Amino acid sequence: MSLKNVFTDWSRYRKGIEEGGFHDYEHMWGMAVDLNKCIGCNACAVACYAENNLAVVGEEKFYKGQAMHWMRIERYWDEPDLGEDRVKEFNHHGANFIPMMCQNCNAATCEPVCPVAATYHTPDGLNAQVYNRCIGSRYCSNNCPYRLRFFNFYSYYESSWPEPLHMQLNPDLTVRDKGVMEKCTFCVQRIRAAKDKARREDRKVRDGEFLPACAQTCPTGAITFGDLLTLHTPGGGVGETKVAQMWRDHQVELGKTRQTKQNPELRGYRVFEGLNTDPCVMYLERVREV
């Protein structure tokens, strides 16, 4: 069952790469995160908690690694590329931040390992998780190189939203119970609302019509969200989205394990793309004053 899922997803992906475009996709949602702008304030993570009914697990369970933050800010104090002697110097500059959310890989490593096909690729280019089908084998989380899938080890409904806090829950989303894997959805409820509205008005979804909670909240505007589908159109498609324009400007291409840039000064990169996961999130490297 899941094997068939793998083949379907994989052949669709190969076809997309070989024929220069994911023609059977409706959209391909993607992101560009400018680390120069990121100040590590964690507002995106908080917004994600509020939007997506994420349970607060508490300190003890956090240390056990059971936190369920779909969006998290990772911190680094070293820049090993600079060599041993410079690392110390950089420590004085403070931490490096990188916001990590599900990378919605086109060739996702979590998808093939699910024994019940609870995770699959949607025609929107999203990596979907179906909670009702999930049996909690946790294979997907173990196979995710980014560690961005989170498991409900306990039922948090009562502890996390005691009355009257349950009134704050977002009704557009399921409240997950124990034994279920969950992950960032690029705020699929907002995607759906925008698509429904566009369909009602008989038009296409406009660029920037809606944003995921993290991008909406970011005070510095570090996160750009949009449709990447035009990225395959050679020479730039007409009406290219802002995010696709950013990818093109930084010469980051989909379907590559290593980017070949004409200008090595450009800052765009994707996390772990050497693993051939083909993520849909591009990061722009942070430039530091030395």
Add this chain to the structure above:
Amino acid sequence: MSNIQQLPSRQVSNRGMEGGRRSLCRFLMPLSFPWVLLWVLALGGLVLMPGAVLAEVPNAVPPEGTYEGEHVEQPIEFPHDTHADVNKINCMYCHTYARRSPVAGIPPTSKCMGCHSIIATDKPRIKQLTEYWDKRQPPPWKKVHDVPDFVHFTHEKHLKRFVFDNEGMDVENVAEVCAFCHGEVKKMTVANKVKPLTMGFCRRCHEANDGPFDCWKCHK
């Protein structure tokens, strides 16, 4: 996703119906002359019986399956039959949000009073309603057709597909589309759940009518 489509539909629980079909086959086994005549007569009678079969909705295959829902006690025994069948009031006159939002909605009491401050004011049920109206409280109606919280269902899209974007479909006949999932409410007093509204029920209809098959269309 394609493997989901190929799941045999009998995995979805609706055993009552299929059991019935199988036993029907067993009855049909003796195909001698008098039996055939009997069955033709019986089936013909069913088809011709007025009201037993719904009028056709163009470009649509109605979903199969039945369910015996428990009677839900409502604060006022609202007679759907008087409104929708006898007086031919369109479903969407009262359930007005159906055409533009996920929920069909229950009309505000002011809508009831719009007519019933004049019509049938002496009837006991209307007196009950007027009491609520005077107290400035809505009658505490109970929900009959409820899908679980992890299911996202939109009335608006279904009405768009089956009524407003459906060529040859008259909005006057919208009750027949409503009856796909709600049964013939216009023959009932208070609504009763007569369709299973399970995932199998939805899926079979989506299969027959070319609906979307993405899991994330309904679940998330």
